[in-house]
Amino acid sequence: MINQKKSTPISPDLSISIGGLGLKNPVLLASGTCGYGMELDDLLDLDQIGGIIIKGLSIRPRPGNSPPRLVETPCGLLNSIGLENMGIEAFLRDKLPLLRNIKTPLIVNILGNSVEEYFEMARRLDGAEGIKAIEVNISCPNVKAGGIAFGTDPETAASVTHAVKKATGLPIIIKLTPNVTDITEIARKVASAGADAISLINTLLGMAIDIKFRRPALANVFGGLSGPAIKPVALRMVWQVVRAVDIPVIGIGGISTPDDALEFLMAGARAVEIGTATLIRPSTAEEVLTGIRDYMKTNNVQNVKNLRLPA
Amino acid sequence: MINQKKSTPISPDLSISIGGLGLKNPVLLASGTCGYGMELDDLLDLDQIGGIIIKGLSIRPRPGNSPPRLVETPCGLLNSIGLENMGIEAFLRDKLPLLRNIKTPLIVNILGNSVEEYFEMARRLDGAEGIKAIEVNISCPNVKAGGIAFGTDPETAASVTHAVKKATGLPIIIKLTPNVTDITEIARKVASAGADAISLINTLLGMAIDIKFRRPALANVFGGLSGPAIKPVALRMVWQVVRAVDIPVIGIGGISTPDDALEFLMAGARAVEIGTATLIRPSTAEEVLTGIRDYMKTNNVQNVKNLRLPA
Amino acid sequence: MPGFDIPANIVEQTRLAHSIFLLTVDAPAIMDSTDPGQFCMLEVQENNSKDPLLRRPLSIYKTGSNGQISFLYKAVGKGTRLLSKRRPGEIIRVLGPLGQGFRLIHDCTSILVGGGLGIASLLLLAQGIKQSGRLIILIGAKNAAEIPTVEDFSRLTRYFHVVTEDGSLGQRGMITDLLDQTLQEITGTARIYTCGPWSMMKAVYHMVSKRNIPCQVSLEAAMACGIGLCLGCAIPKSNSRGFLHVCQEGPVFDADQVHWGQNS
Amino acid sequence: MPGFDIPANIVEQTRLAHSIFLLTVDAPAIMDSTDPGQFCMLEVQENNSKDPLLRRPLSIYKTGSNGQISFLYKAVGKGTRLLSKRRPGEIIRVLGPLGQGFRLIHDCTSILVGGGLGIASLLLLAQGIKQSGRLIILIGAKNAAEIPTVEDFSRLTRYFHVVTEDGSLGQRGMITDLLDQTLQEITGTARIYTCGPWSMMKAVYHMVSKRNIPCQVSLEAAMACGIGLCLGCAIPKSNSRGFLHVCQEGPVFDADQVHWGQNS
């Protein structure tokens, strides 16, 4: 059992595997909060982290939304960056070569406005040296279907998954949006469409009003809520999805301490991603990792998978 | 315009009307966080408040869920009270007579496990002296439909609304659950089914894990998240629903300061309800009211309805 | 009457042991109406921060003739640690006195059994009993540092005993052994009042119920409001499907009412 | 190199005026590599509270030879008010030095135009220019209390002028009038460095761009990370659809790059 104290300290095994991709530990940097990777160099030992998920790339560069793009809310952050990015070509050409020096697996996050765009991007990443997996952000509006997010309709979510799987042999992680009635329905569809893993949650749709200037605080009116405020919702969804599908689940949402991460691992997440917390404290991922290892030592947990609760 | 400073101070008009029910101001006490009303006496001047919404009543008494029932989360509270209540009969017999001394309109919140139960309760409340409106909590599981919440299916939400309207001439406020993909779809259905007003949001479904005891922190595993953490989600939904239906909308979710309430009123809410904040600081509703009045004076807003932003 | 919600001036904040503090505030209205065993809800946040969100419940340890009340508390987590940083001269919101305290029965031997910081809810009771009857105080703790204020108790009665698990104060031993011994020695009717860890109170209750000695216990539960609004502080009743609500029907209960099987 | 994230010891926290404070911390690594116009992100919360959630950006006002850096700031909201409660001896996390500071051009007349607490990003620049060229400092504020540290500037140059809207310090008037007058008087090439409210910087830019005088501005934006991770601190570029990122490409920009029409 977990709480036995042994005299010989164990050296816990934190390595995991996601869709065939082996990671030395389960603590990843979440997309959109670690830039293109190198920005964090020197503030965080990138080699120690389980994986780095590059900010969302689109087929063409995107300028993003007008400012203001950020508002702080109670224990939360609302952002409407508008998926600003340099586009997949510029990334492959200018950034990827520098990133090949890092020993930690690189995962690229992609977003699109049509199933075809997702297919096309996955195809281009397929051959790229140094990219170990693709995380597919399906929270984006489907332009052909009147702007409804891919991730809110089970069929569309499944067709994106199909398309991406067809385009590449890389492991595919589908990243779910929490703004749905039944997250398990989407998760099941995505799993049967061939996803290698599921990550969740993306941000909750929210807004704030600037009462001084009498206008929405974000120029875009709505934004995505992240940070500690959303942790209970994220954890609930991870718990549900872990029990609904057989593929690995990566937990995201408000993780800023080792205890937060342990909650997700106990809920059954195979790994966790650190998002907003990295913005506030760049070294968070390393500290979370150390804390998980210490907990496992103290509580004599040999393998990180054994943290999962039975129920 | 709003920001003109006049030399003669105005005396702002805070009165509003909801489905024919006139309220002296737009600040109400939310269901489940003000008990049966009298518990707050002496800590809050109940006569000053716009309205009091009694905790959710069911057709028969309910013991509620096993403890632990509460966990604190970052800027939030998770509860799984399990709708413990004395039942509608005991309320009408033992509590209502005492409440008739309060000058503030009483609204009763009801919950049921079938459309018939909702109908039956609305019928019993119809003749009850001192009850001015009914708020219908449709976040409860529909036992006949496999436990899916009434409020997550537009058709079922509409049929509850129909049934309750048929049973009584009292103004009917339908209280929506935020755990849905498209809140405007539910709101439109409920409005066309005859609801006099819509209130939102009820709690977000969440969970927490006690890593010390390695088990879900709530005995019921899942609970409802309330408090400042959920304000951005609540405000976004209120903004959307105000622009989707023609009936009045009451905003709820994380309001604990006058500024919070002003955000909802600017989003277009006709009124607001104070929930978790009353638990922490019983006088919150009065302070919010004073703050709204001061803002209106300072910014020369004559009528509380004029706070609404155009967009 | 659910108490007063007062912006109280902090008069004293003393660290008594590693993580144990005595906090004294000016709160005449609360002081005037406090019964032994009642508690307050204290705002721990500063500057409108909403994290931590909830107030924290603490027993009223002492009342002063000058309108002051004191709390004896241990900094165990986020809230109590923040509380321990508040300084004299600062204002802190205190809601109280709350709940049902101990019901004093005179004309019998009163045995107070305190475990660790459970003693925080027993001092006013001990002072009350001292006026009118025979008072036995038994205190147990892991070590001396856990109970830095034992003198407040020992000065009230000759029948005072303390045990610690490590022997750093009083005898080395368990409080249940001490109680067992005491029960064998006393004559006449007795009543037990206890506050401490759940497992200790459960053991005390089982021990004395066999002898038909009435026992009052002071319980804890996670609380949001402290005044009966949220129904969050439920604990199972002994003989029905229902629940007791610690903040309103308690925190002091007849031990018979409580379902001791769970929560252990 | 995005700076150092240091747990820094607070050496001084002085209230200079009603809500204006000077905070000094030990941060040798940051001090050693600071350029004029750079800033830091400061943790304002205590005890792991997550509200407020984000760090706050403050310009590096001064550096000391002993490894200390100082911030001159105004307590305007939740975060800066919490910061102002932190005391000497406490530890606060400081990330810096961040961003692109002022690009010093020698061999010309440098005119520094500071509005209100905008002066916080100009002192190191003024000290730097003093070594090498002619330095004119113009400072404007609502009143004297808004700029309690003007002596730090006035001692650096003879060409120092201050105006306040209420005349409580220096002449009564607007900084733009003062600048206009100064521009008419100077001969030879000049450069402008400015920091203050957006509307003031916009007016300054329009005034000097007509005369083809280069102008550097130090801008503000809501920030989450301060190091280019989140892309939240965008402001529109002058001549394209794209955006500048204040934390990484700024906070100091050539005024020509900025789209001044919006955000006013």
Ligand SMILES: Cc1cc2nc3c(=O)[nH]c(=O)nc-3n(C[C@H](O)[C@H](O)[C@H](O)COP(=O)(O)OP(=O)(O)OC[C@H]3O[C@@H](n4cnc5c(N)ncnc54)[C@H](O)[C@@H]3O)c2cc1C
């Ligand atoms: C009626 C009542 C009277 C009390 N009187 C006193 C007193 O006089 N002195 C004193 O030191 N403490 C007292 N307590 C306990 C005190 O309220 C808790 O220690 C405090 O709320 C913990 O808050 P925290 O933020 O520091 O810890 P958290 O960060 O909330 O939790 C830290 C640890 O403490 C545990 N904990 C949290 N809340 C409680 C609780 N209510 N009871 C027991 N364990 C808890 C958690 O499970 C966790 O392990 C009383 C509790 C009640 C209900």
Ligand SMILES: Cc1cc2nc3c(=O)[nH]c(=O)nc-3n(C[C@H](O)[C@H](O)[C@H](O)COP(=O)(O)OP(=O)(O)OC[C@H]3O[C@@H](n4cnc5c(N)ncnc54)[C@H](O)[C@@H]3O)c2cc1C
């Ligand atoms: C690069 C940079 C350098 C800065 N240097 C200094 C400095 O040296 N001294 C100083 O006093 N201030 C400086 N500021 C501004 C300072 O960061 C803000 O005043 C602070 O973040 C406000 O936090 P708060 O929690 O107190 O206020 P909040 O509660 O967040 O907001 C209170 C009010 O301040 C406004 N506000 C919030 N953030 C900013 C911001 N970033 N810029 C302008 N207004 C804001 C809000 O709109 C609101 O009206 C700088 C800002 C930046 C971006």
Ligand SMILES: Cc1cc2nc3c(=O)[nH]c(=O)nc-3n(C[C@H](O)[C@H](O)[C@H](O)COP(=O)(O)O)c2cc1C
């Ligand atoms: C500023 C910002 C930018 C983000 N950009 C992306 C993105 O490009 N792609 C994506 O899939 N998720 C993006 N996210 C979502 C995060 O990866 C993460 O899912 C979410 O923030 C919840 O986790 P957290 O609470 O730890 O931040 C972004 C989040 C933030 C705060």
Ligand SMILES: Cc1cc2nc3c(=O)[nH]c(=O)nc-3n(C[C@H](O)[C@H](O)[C@H](O)COP(=O)(O)O)c2cc1C
């Ligand atoms: C302890 C508790 C009990 C509640 N009980 C009810 C209830 O019986 N009926 C209901 O419609 N909503 C109930 N709610 C939901 C609140 O009325 C409110 O919709 C929600 O908490 C969000 O608002 P807040 O953030 O201001 O608390 C309850 C909330 C809490 C915290």
Ligand code: FES
């Ligand atoms: S704590 Fe709210 S009812 Fe007891």
Ligand code: FES
């Ligand atoms: S503040 Fe995050 S990129 Fe500038």
